[in-house]
Structures are given as C-alpha cells and as structure tokens.
Amino acid sequence: MEFVLISQNEEETQKLAFLLGKTLFKGATIALNGSLGAGKTQFAKGIAKSLDVKEEISSPTFNILKCYFSGSMPFYHIDAYRLEDGNNIDIGLEEVINGDGITVVEWPNFIASLLENVLKIDIEILDDNTRKLTFSSNDKEYEKVLSSFKEEL
Ligand SMILES: Nc1ncnc2c1ncn2[C@@H]1O[C@H](COP(=O)(O)OP(=O)(O)OP(=O)(O)O)[C@@H](O)[C@H]1O
Ligand SMILES: [Mg+2]
Numbered sequence: 805m806e807f808v809l810i811s812q813n814e815e816e817t818q819k820l821a822f823l824l825g826k827t828l829f830k831g832a833t834i835a836l837n838g839s840l841g842a843g844k845t846q847f848a849k850g851i852a853k854s855l856d857v858k859e860e861i862s863s864p865t866f867n868i869l870k871c872y873f874s875g876s877m878p879f880y881h882i883d884a885y886r887l888e889d890g891n892n893i894d895i896g897l898e899e900v901i902n903g904d905g906i907t908v909v910e911w912p913n914f915i916a917s918l919l920e921n922v923l924k925i926d927i928e929i930l931d932d933n934t935r936k937l938t939f940s941s942n943d944k945e946y947e948k949v950l951s952s953f954k955e956e957l
Contacts, residue, residue, distance in 0.1 A: 805947050806940040807954070813933050817843045820937065821850025827952040828854075829945065830877055831902050835912035835919055838927030843935050844910040847927065848881055851908055855879050863910075869895060878905025884914040923949060 811817040828834075834851065836844040849861045855875035862870075868886060872879040880900040888911070898918050901907050912919050923946040928936040941947055 805942075805950050806938060807950070809937045809939070809957075810930075811843070811935045811937060814843065814846050817846045817927075817935060817937070818850035818853070821847040822854045823956045824939075824949070824953045825851040825854025825906070826956070827949045828906050829949070830905065832946070832949065833902050833907040833909065833919065833922045835909050835922040835924045836927065837912060837924065839929065842927040842929055844927060845883075847925065848908045848910070851906065852879050852881075855906060869897060869900070871900070878903075880905060880907040882907065882909045882915070884909060884911040887911075887914040922946075 809820060811820060828851070836847055838844050845861070845863045852861045852872065852875070855877060857872045857875040857879050859872055859874060861872075861881060863883060868883060870881045872881070880903075882897060897915060901918055902921055909915065909919065909922075912922070921943055924940045926938040928938070930936055939950055941950060
C-alpha cells in the first residue's frame with residue numbers, strides 16, 4: 805500500500821503523526837526519509853505526543869539514539885545522520901528496533917541493514933511550508949496500521 809498526503813504547515817505534520825501514532829503497535833518502527841529540514845523531527849514529535857511522552861523531543865543528531873520512557877510505551881528516536889560515513893558504532897540499536905516500544909528513525913538508509921520491517925514515510929519539500937508525505941509498506945501489520953490511519957483522516 806502506498807498513499808500520499810500533503811501537509812501545509814508544521815502543525816499539520818505533527819497532527820498527522822499524532823493520528824498515525826495512535827494506530828501503532830508495540831514493536832513498530834517508522835523509517836522517515838527526507839532531506840535536511842524536511843520535517844522528520846516534527847513528525848517524530850507528533851508520534852511522541854500520541855504516546856503521551858512528557859519530555860520535549862529534540863533532534864538527536866549528536867546522540868544517534870534517544871530513549872523516552874515517560875509515555876504509554878517506550879519511545880526510541882534514532883537519527884542515523886552521523887553514521888553516514890559507515891561508522892558502524894555498536895550502540896545496540898538492534899535492541900530497540902522492533903523491540904518493546906515504538907522506534908522512529910531519521911536517515912534510515914544509513915542503518916538499512918537493521919531495518920527490515922518498517923513503515924516507510926518519505927517527506928518531500930514542495931515549498932517553504934508545504935510537504936508531500938508518502939506512506940508505504942508491504943508488510944501485513946503495517947498495512948493494517950495504514951488502513952486505520954486513513955480512516956482517522
Ligand atoms: N509542513 C511542514 N511540516 C513540517 N515542517 C515544516 C513544514 N513547513 C515548514 N516546516 C519547517 O521545516 C523544518 C523541519 O525541521 P525538522 O527538524 O523537523 O527537519 P528534519 O527533517 O528533522 O531535518 P534534519 O535532517 O536536519 O534532522 C522546521 O523548521 C519546520 O518549522
Ligand atoms: Mg531531524
């Protein structure tokens with residue numbers, strides 16, 4: 805399944821992520837593709853909100869992995885940007901991916917070997933405030949998620 809939504813501003817992107825977050829199951833992993841400033845972290849914020857994460861979500865570029873345990877289930881935010889150069893540091897990312905909570909990955913291509921079972925979202929910048937979001941999956945469980953999500957829109 806693949807479908808496209810247009811977001812007109814940052815709040816709308818967060819709201820879409822919030823609605824998607826409400827349909828996710830424990831162990832789900834979201835792979836967020838998109839260039840610098842596309843809105844990946846904004847999307848991650850909306851998912852965190854749907855899980856009732858209390859902390860402010862910041863871009864984890866300098867941490868690669870940030871873990872939040874204040875919500876209804878663990879929320880793991882990975883930003884693989886710094887692994888671009890193939891620096892395969894072993895910090896146990898495979899422990900959290902498809903694990904006991906929800907994982908959101910920015911720059912998933914840099915850890916592609918760890919991401920076999922994901923819901924993929926491509927964010928494309930159309931202009932200053934407009935983003936094209938393409939949701940796709942070819943896995944049964946994520947197809948169900950996307951169907952429920954569509955019904956909420
Ligand atoms: N429709 C929109 N959806 C999301 N962000 C938007 C939108 N319109 C404008 N923006 C702006 O684009 C920027 C997106 O920043 P964000 O940190 O989420 O990008 P990112 O994809 O995580 O980038 P990076 O690769 O550097 O981590 C924010 O400044 C936000 O206000
Ligand atoms: Mg970011």
